[in-house]
Amino acid sequence: MAEEVILIERLYKEYLTDAGPVPVLKGVQMSVSSGEFLAIMGPSGSGKSTFMNILGCLDVATSGSYLLNGRDVGSLDRDELARLRNQVIGFVFQGFNLLPRASIEDNVALPLIYRGTPRAERLQLANEMLAKVGLASHRNSRPNQISGGQQQRVAIARALVNRPQLILADEPTGNLDTATSKEIMALFAELNARDGITIVLVTHESDIAVYAQRLVRLADGRIVYDGPLANAAATHLESTV
Amino acid sequence: MIWAMFGEAWAAMGANRLRTFLTMLGMVIGVGAVILMLAVGQGAQQQVQASIASMGSNLFIILSGSVTSGGVRMGGGATPTLTLLDAQAIEELPSVAAVAPSSPGTAQMVYGPNNWSTQVIGTTPSFLTVRDWRLEEGFPFTDSDIRSATRVALLGRTVAQNLFGDEDPVGKTIRIKNGPYVVLGVLAGKGQSLDGRDQDDTVIVPVTTAQRKLFGSQFVGTVRFIMVQAESAEAMPAVEKSMNELLRQRHRIRDGADSDFTVRNLTAVANTAAETAEVMSLMLGAIASVSLLVGGIGIMNIMLVSVTERTREIGIRMAIGACGRDILLQFLLEAIIISVIGCLIGVGLGVGGALIVNKASGMSVVITIGSIVMSFVVAATVGIFFGWYPARKAAGMKPIDALRYQ
Numbered sequence: 192m193a194e195e196v197i198l199i200e201r202l203y204k205e206y207l208t209d210a211g212p213v214p215v216l217k218g219v220q221m222s223v224s225s226g227e228f229l230a231i232m233g234p235s236g237s238g239k240s241t242f243m244n245i246l247g248c249l250d251v252a253t254s255g256s257y258l259l260n261g262r263d264v265g266s267l268d269r270d271e272l273a274r275l276r277n278q279v280i281g282f283v284f285q286g287f288n289l290l291p292r293a294s295i296e297d298n299v300a301l302p303l304i305y306r307g308t309p310r311a312e313r314l315q316l317a318n319e320m321l322a323k324v325g326l327a328s329h330r331n332s333r334p335n336q337i338s339g340g341q342q343q344r345v346a347i348a349r350a351l352v353n354r355p356q357l358i359l360a361d362e363p364t365g366n367l368d369t370a371t372s373k374e375i376m377a378l379f380a381e382l383n384a385r386d387g388i389t390i391v392l393v394t395h396e397s398d399i400a401v402y403a404q405r406l407v408r409l410a411d412g413r414i415v416y417d418g419p420l421a422n423a424a425a426t427h428l429e430s431t432v
Numbered sequence: 433m434i435w436a437m438f439g440e441a442w443a444a445m446g447a448n449r450l451r452t453f454l455t456m457l458g459m460v461i462g463v464g465a466v467i468l469m470l471a472v473g474q475g476a477q478q479q480v481q482a483s484i485a486s487m488g489s490n491l492f493i494i495l496s497g498s499v500t501s502g503g504v505r506m507g508g509g510a511t512p513t514l515t516l517l518d519a520q521a522i523e524e525l526p527s528v529a530a531v532a533p534s535s536p537g538t539a540q541m542v543y544g545p546n547n548w549s550t551q552v553i554g555t556t557p558s559f560l561t562v563r564d565w566r567l568e569e570g571f572p573f574t575d576s577d578i579r580s581a582t583r584v585a586l587l588g589r590t591v592a593q594n595l596f597g598d599e600d601p602v603g604k605t606i607r608i609k610n611g612p613y614v615v616l617g618v619l620a621g622k623g624q625s626l627d628g629r630d631q632d633d634t635v636i637v638p639v640t641t642a643q644r645k646l647f648g649s650q651f652v653g654t655v656r657f658i659m660v661q662a663e664s665a666e667a668m669p670a671v672e673k674s675m676n677e678l679l680r681q682r683h684r685i686r687d688g689a690d691s692d693f694t695v696r697n698l699t700a701v702a703n704t705a706a707e708t709a710e711v712m713s714l715m716l717g718a719i720a721s722v723s724l725l726v727g728g729i730g731i732m733n734i735m736l737v738s739v740t741e742r743t744r745e746i747g748i749r750m751a752i753g754a755c756g757r758d759i760l761l762q763f764l765l766e767a768i769i770i771s772v773i774g775c776l777i778g779v780g781l782g783v784g785g786a787l788i789v790n791k792a793s794g795m796s797v798v799i800t801i802g803s804i805v806m807s808f809v810v811a812a813t814v815g816i817f818f819g820w821y822p823a824r825k826a827a828g829m830k831p832i833d834a835l836r837y838q
Contacts, residue, residue, distance in 0.1 A: 276753045278753070288744075297443075302753050
């Protein structure tokens with residue numbers, strides 16, 4: 192349990208604009224151990240999406256170090272980053288990001304193509320994952336034929352299919368109603384509790400964040416709170432009252 | 433891996449069928465046009481070459497020329513100046529393969545109830561060698577027929593058909609200008625000459641028979657023209673030179689005076705015709721290739737639009753682990769599949785079109801494996817070439833930018 196999946200030190204990120212460099216992350220320090228369920232919160236513009244993209248190896252930091260599973264992400268090339276995204280990380284996005292023209296089954300099996308898994312095995316694994324999220328009967332549907340909550344379940348199945356150590360979920364309930372949001376969060380909690388998958392979740396809703404055990408609060412590119420959820424809930428309530 | 437990418441490319445193409453079809457159409461028309469044009473061009477070329485082959489190879493024809501007498505120039509062929517003895521002398525020259533002195537004329541011939549007027553050529557047995565003319569049946573006359581001026585004849589196919597119909601002419605006797613002639617053989621069909629005459633509408637008799645018994649001659653022993661075959665194409669200039677020298681000497685023509693004969697190189701004329709046909713064939717092919725190029729640019733155009741339109745898809749694929757090579761392969765495969773399938777359909781249409789042209793207009797067409805293979809190679813190359821840039825563009829995208837693209 193003590194094994195560190197994520198170890199981040201003095202992480203800076205600047206965006207170059209016409210008006211000069213704009214700093215977004217200003218020296219972030221964070222470590223996540225295996226099996227943790229972590230929620231990152233913060234107001235718009237606090238840098239949480241940028242932080243998430245860097246965690247997901249979709250974007251690279253300007254300076255600082257990021258060790259994922261003990262590997263220095265900053266020193267990897269494009270192909271090695273792609274392999275990390277494929278085999279270590281599973282993504283769940285706010286907008287689901289399924290391929291609209293492919294069947295549910297093919298969507299879930301897609302990451303396995305880039306791993307070089309043979310077709311029969313791809314479909315078998317995809318169907319296992321679909322069963323896990325309760326959508327086995329929908330495997331031949333298209334994404335636009337099922338509800339938003341079901342689409343997000345498909346996305347979760349896709350994130351799980353390569354058996355990643357880490358799931359990164361960027362506002363996974365942002366497009367869903369309250370009841371469906373609860374179902375999705377219950378699924379995440381179950382994956383964390385039963386399979387021991389490390390989950391990092393970005394959200395701005397505190398009733399979503401309560402499913403996590405630990406809270407990281409970002410403001411203006413810095414971590415302003417990092418600790419157990421219980422205390423945070425109190426401070427959060429104070430600040431909103 | 434490659435099969436999985438193939439499947440992804442195929443699925444993407446199936447997702448937008450009309451666009452895929454229209455892109456393919458550019459390729460189909462391009463390849464079809466190239467195959468059709470090459471077929472027609474090579475058909476024309478083959479026709480010309482067949483005509484040339486029917487004429488015989490490495491040929492000269494020596495014609496009686498202008499005779500100048502007391503300052504009056506008589507014009508070409510007005511007086512027969514060439515003799516059988518000239519022909520014999522030419523035969524002695526080095527590199528000369530065969531010599532056929534010839535006296536043509538026109539005569540009416542009769543067999544049973546049928547009669548027919550045609551060209552009669554009085555010549556020697558080597559005429560058949562020179563013209564590369566085989567006998568369909570029977571056998572040729574010989575030098576002894578020449579010496580004794582026997583009344584024998586070889587019939588061209590047209591003549592044989594008109595006089596005999598289905599009957600076998602060999603051994604029968606026909607009447608030419610009221611003289612009886614035994615038909616020794618029937619010549620194989622040669623078809624049209626370069627200038628469109630029916631070469632089979634001819635009767636061949638021994639030259640001496642023609643001179644003494646058929647047409648008579650103002651100047652005994654003279655012939656209208658002599659056909660000469662050189663041993664090889666390379667020997668032709670030397671043969672031409674030595675023939676000129678020999679004949680000027682024999683005809684006692686002073687240095688500087690005009691020759692009383694003309695030597696023409698028939699093969700050179702024919703080769704010009706063949707070259708013209710070849711150039712035409714090349715030009716047709718070149719023009720058709722332009723449409724192939726335009727088809728290729730069409731592929732690039734659509735692929736570029738497609739890459740832009742599917743930026744988000746590319747982002748998703750990259751986010752879940754596709755590396756640049758995977759994306760490159762997918763788009764490249766799409767371009768290649770489009771061009772190869774387009775090419776297959778194009779080959780079908782081109783071959784079909786060529787057969788229709790052949791049926792409808794009677795134009796001869798030649799479809800070679802070479803032209804099909806060439807179109808295939810060109811189409812695949814065009815697909816790779818014009819698919820490469822858009823595929824590179826897709827593969828080079830940053831995952832985060834592609835994913836955020838709206």
